[in-house]
Amino acid sequence: MTTGSGMTASPFPYHDLTLLPPDATLGHQVAELVRRCPPLDPNSTYCNLLQCHHFAGTSCAALTASKGLAGFVSGYLLPMAPDTLFIWQVAVDQPARGQGLGQRMIQHILSRHICQPVRYIETTVTDSNQASIAMFARLAATLGAADINTSVLFDRQRHFLGLHDSETLLRIGPIAP
Numbered sequence: 001m002t003t004g005s006g007m008t009a010s011p012f013p014y015h016d017l018t019l020l021p022p023d024a025t026l027g028h029q030v031a032e033l034v035r036r037c038p039p040l041d042p043n044s045t046y047c048n049l050l051q052c053h054h055f056a057g058t059s060c061a062a063l064t065a066s067k068g069l070a071g072f073v074s075g076y077l078l079p080m081a082p083d084t085l086f087i088w089q090v091a092v093d094q095p096a097r098g099q100g101l102g103q104r105m106i107q108h109i110l111s112r113h114i115c116q117p118v119r120y121i122e123t124t125v126t127d128s129n130q131a132s133i134a135m136f137a138r139l140a141a142t143l144g145a146a147d148i149n150t151s152v153l154f155d156r157q158r159h160f161l162g163l164h165d166s167e168t169l170l171r172i173g174p175i176a177p
Contacts, residue, residue, distance in 0.1 A: 017101075070096045071096055124169055
């Protein structure tokens with residue numbers, strides 16, 4: 001699941017924003033942020049702790065001294081395709097939306113040494129999450145990606161027993177090194 005974004009926010013309230021790899025102390029804050037970002041699917045706090053611990057190198061926290069966690073991106077390198085960064089979720093707190101923070105966090109991840117071999121970005125999104133689809137289209141253009149390919153990865157009936165919308169895979173790339 002990806003971006004929990006919505007309406008464009010008023011002027012950016014986070015003047016002391018720092019982008020950095022998360023650590024496990026942020027797991028609970030991440031869980032709370034995701035809960036505030038529908039249509040994102042909430043995970044267990046334990047899952048968010050693991051994201052912050054095991055996947056810190058491919059995830060990003062947007063922190064401020066004054067307001068705490070403003071955004072979070074969880075991602076990982078695909079084990080069978082280390083040139084592909086899978087973005088699991090992009091969560092941006094309501095006051096910070098509409099400012100390009102999701103894209104900035106992903107670009108921050110891509111700038112890290114661990115992502116040097118990355119040539120593709122993958123994510124899943126439901127067709128109804130137009131804000132997320134638009135954000136990834138802007139990201140693809142910013143990165144000079146040659147293409148965005150789409151296909152259903154997890155089908156509503158076959159994988160979710162009709163209880164969740166189908167998840168469409170977006171594959172962006174290749175992107176410039």
